[in-house]
Structures are given as C-alpha cells and as structure tokens.
Amino acid sequence: MKRGALPLNALRAFEATMRHGQMRLAAEELGVTYGAVSRQVRGLEQTLGVPLFEGPRNRLTPSRAAVDLHPALQEAFDGIEAAVARLVDRDRRVLDVSCLGTLTMRWLIPRLFGFHAEHPGVEVRLSADDGPVDFARQSLDVAIRVGHGPWTEGEVIELFPDKVGPVLSPMLAERVEDPLRDAPALHTKTRPAAWQDWCRSQDLPAPEGGREFEHFYFMLEAATAGLGVAIAPEVLVRDDLAAGRLRAPFGFEPSGQTYVALAPKRPGRETLAFLDWLARSRAV
Known part of the structure; x- marks a missing residue:
C-alpha cells in the first residue's frame, strides 16, 4: 500500500x-x-x-x-x-512544575535561583498539588511528589527519602528539660498521625493534647516561633536547621516514603535540564 x-x-x-x-x-x-x-x-x-x-x-x-x-x-x-x-x-521556554505546597515554599523556591542562573531564558511556572499525576490529562512538564510508589508515570528521579523527627526552636529548647514531656505537641490536619507514627518507631507513648494547625506550613512556623514541638520532614526544615532557627534533638528517622520527580516519557529539552538540576540539588 x-x-x-x-x-x-x-x-x-x-x-x-x-x-x-x-x-x-x-x-x-x-x-x-x-x-x-x-x-x-x-x-x-x-x-x-x-x-x-x-x-x-x-x-x-x-x-x-x-x-x-x-x-x-x-x-x-x-x-x-x-x-x-x-x-x-x-520555541517553548516555559516549564510547568507541580509540587507539594510546603516543599515548594521551603525547599524548591529557595533553590530555584540556581536553575535560573543556568537557564536564564526558561520560565518555571509553579503550582501546588499533591494529588495523582496523569501527564496525558494534565498540562505538566514535571511533578514532584512523595509516597511509597511504584511510580509508573514516565521518567522518575528519586530526590531524597522522607525522614521525619521532632523539631523545636532554640528558645524553647533552652526553657524545657524534656521537649517531649514539657513542651506542647504541634499537629497538622494534613499529617494527623505524624506523632503516633514517630513515637511508635521510638517505642514511646504518643503525646496527648497540643495545638493543631490547618496547614503544614502554619505548624512549622509555629515551631519556629517557639509554640511547641513539631514532627517534620527533614527536607522541609533543612534551611531552618542550618540557620539555627530550629533544632532536631532526636535526629530524623526514615518514614518509608520517598520524594520523587516525575516527567512524561520522552521529555523535552528544558524538562531534561530541570530534572538534571533537581538531581544535582537534592543534597543541598
């Protein structure tokens, strides 16, 4: 024919x-x-x-x-x-990147200048989302998610394991003898079982009461302000620990989940550049 x-x-x-x-x-x-x-x-x-x-x-x-x-x-x-x-x-110089909201604010945006320095002509449009990814139906170039997998959306780059632990401000740490016993526990509706899961991994009783916040970002700000102790992913408080705004007296334990960057099969030139930059930035 x-x-x-x-x-x-x-x-x-x-x-x-x-x-x-x-x-x-x-x-x-x-x-x-x-x-x-x-x-x-x-x-x-x-x-x-x-x-x-x-x-x-x-x-x-x-x-x-x-x-x-x-x-x-x-x-x-x-x-x-x-x-x-x-x-x-x-001719396409725009990247649509979907990422978890708090990770966007506390890890991605503070480092994004590095990508713009390498690729000044590429605009990165950020959107906050933690839901399922369907590149066939969503206008996305990259999606950053956390979970157990398996990830079947296309290209997958593992960024870092999800490690969690208690964090509190230096001011509060100096005022209490035992943070787990003497300071209020901070909770968030987005991770309601965070304290129970961490205490179970340490063979400790879960704290009773405390303060609850609507959003994860609010809870982390409350911890920084000395209002109590929060269970937080290490990646979300990495900059605060380095700057001395928070302390992690018990370290961090793997939760079993992993942060990943997902992209469609056969990604474009700018998408590949962004994935490469993410891979190089994951330890920073």
Whole structure:
C-alpha cells in the first residue's frame, strides 16, 4: 500500500487499542467515542483483508496479524511524536512544575535561583498539588511528589527519602528539660498521625493534647516561633536547621516514603535540564 493511501486514523485507533488492551481506553486517549474506535478498527480489517481482534468486544484477543503489525506502528508513531516535540521545544521556554505546597515554599523556591542562573531564558511556572499525576490529562512538564510508589508515570528521579523527627526552636529548647514531656505537641490536619507514627518507631507513648494547625506550613512556623514541638520532614526544615532557627534533638528517622520527580516519557529539552538540576540539588 502506498504512503498516500495509508488510513492513518484507523492505524492510530488500532495502535492505541493494542497498547491499552481496550478500545475504551484507546477512545479516551484519542478523544473520540468507543464506537468511533470500533469502526476505525473494523475498517482497517477490511482494508487489510485480515482480522485484527478476536473474541467479544470486552475481551479482545489480538490476532497474529495484529501482533506482527503493532511493533512497527508503535515505533513509527513514537518517532513522529518525538520529532514534533523537538520542534515545539525549540520555541517553548516555559516549564510547568507541580509540587507539594510546603516543599515548594521551603525547599524548591529557595533553590530555584540556581536553575535560573543556568537557564536564564526558561520560565518555571509553579503550582501546588499533591494529588495523582496523569501527564496525558494534565498540562505538566514535571511533578514532584512523595509516597511509597511504584511510580509508573514516565521518567522518575528519586530526590531524597522522607525522614521525619521532632523539631523545636532554640528558645524553647533552652526553657524545657524534656521537649517531649514539657513542651506542647504541634499537629497538622494534613499529617494527623505524624506523632503516633514517630513515637511508635521510638517505642514511646504518643503525646496527648497540643495545638493543631490547618496547614503544614502554619505548624512549622509555629515551631519556629517557639509554640511547641513539631514532627517534620527533614527536607522541609533543612534551611531552618542550618540557620539555627530550629533544632532536631532526636535526629530524623526514615518514614518509608520517598520524594520523587516525575516527567512524561520522552521529555523535552528544558524538562531534561530541570530534572538534571533537581538531581544535582537534592543534597543541598
């Protein structure tokens, strides 16, 4: 079949169906109805003169012809996608980065000047989010998240393990003999079990009462102001510890979670530069 006669829409529908294993998911990716994908695949079967799927529509089984055809199509569409992305990236100098709100304020923004110094022509647009990542549906270049994984979104760079421990201001530390016993425990609604989890890891009883804050950032500010002791991730108080605004008398213990940077498959030039900068900045 000559190139000009290739049924490209039908080939796209077939390739997406093979990749997802379901016409419904292929339809969602292509932004069309299930019926449209089904008609495209049936039309392709008629054009090629061979069946591509067998069995009921909710349990499609690829035929031998489908298995033979799919790798070549996938490679071709991947190549087209990458070539178009490279052309777009020549003029695209904006990076959309999604990150947890408190991590953005207390770790990312204070270090972002380093990336701008290396890439002065790239604008980084930050948004605060800690939810699931779907690069196919979200206009994002990089997402920074914390969790247990597994991470299946595309490119993954591990930044640092989530390590937590009690922190308090030097002023409060000098006023109390035992911070865990004599100072109010600070809590946040976003991590309500933080004290229980840490005390369990240390074989200590969890504190009773204390002060609760709506946002994590509020709680950390309260700890810095001497209002009590907070359980905090090390990365969120790293600068405060270095500057002497906070102390961590018991150190930090791994929580089992990891901070990661996620990016779509085949990221663009600016995205790769940002990921490289993140990898070099993770110990700072």
